[in-house]
Amino acid sequence: MDAGLRALHKGRSTRALIIQKGRHFEAPLDVMRLPAAQQAEHASYEEGFDALAARLETFQPNLILTCSWAHPHYRRLCRRWRGRAVRAMHMDNQWLGTSKQWAGMVVGPILVKPTTDYAFVPGDRQARFARRLGFAPNRIIRPSLTGDAAMFAPLAARPLDERRKFLFVARVAPEKGVDVMVEAYKAYRLRTDDPWPLVVCGTGRLAHLLERVEGIEVRGFVQPTDLPAVFGESACMVLPSLFEPYAVALHEAALAGLGIICTDACGAGDDFVDRDDVNGRIVATGDAAALTEAMLKMSRRTPQELEAVRNRSVELAARITPEHWSASLLQALDQGLAD
16 A cells, blocks of 8 residues: 555645554554655544544545445544545455355445445455445446555566575464465475475464474564565465465565465465466465475476566566556546546
8 A cells, every 4th residue: 555655646746644553463564664654644543533533624635545344433434524535445355255245245235335435446356246245337446455566576687596485475374374385385395305495474373383394484574665675585475375355465476576376265366377377376275285286386497487487477467556556546536526
């Protein structure tokens, strides 16, 4: 979002107010280290509804972008600003047909539709869910998630043959398939004489599974501004998630020219992994053996084949940019104001 805000501000006299909830213990993001966030005004969700309502009255937004409909203060604020500002709601959940999602379709007209004018989604899987919630096609805008091209694209200049490492960037949590990854990586090392190391960036409940595993380098949580340095020393992103609405880290990997191995749970795989396995592979969710095979295939590629990986990833990464993000919001703003 910071990358999108920078694109939105470029050449325009725009201002931003960021309202943030407290840090997640498994993802302690320091928002104030991000470039666009440093130029924005800030408020905390924990200040309470009345204080946030007063901040918005002072700020007088033209556009309000919320992340999901799960937060009561945001729903109330958006209802209050109906007809006064264009309201867009970021939603990254895929349509999976769960009982919770069916319930969401029932309560959607009460909880969702009165609070937003547009569904802001990253891809086709999320757009299908938005349509089920009652959003008309012209009220579904994309892409709501983008990697930071300015930070990651320059890394693609370095050949992958010079950075033979696997990279995992995510919370070290059950839904990220960490146990599957550890099992697959151990098997991978037994089947090759020249194994790549696996660099792990993240913290979480399953950190103990990474301890004393040969070849795994644990870096802990890495702030976004420090991630490019880690991407620059890696050749392939591995994301074995069991549940993953989108995974913008895959876009960052593609921007940096990395190969990508992910599960079919990852929505971003639709956009950034070639179906002919040119730049990586999508494996079945939870399949450790398939993950092992994918890592073996990647690490056995010749320097020339790794060049093809890098070129295809860069090509696919260009499908989405921070400029596309900002253009979608500006289009919604123009359309909303015209309505």
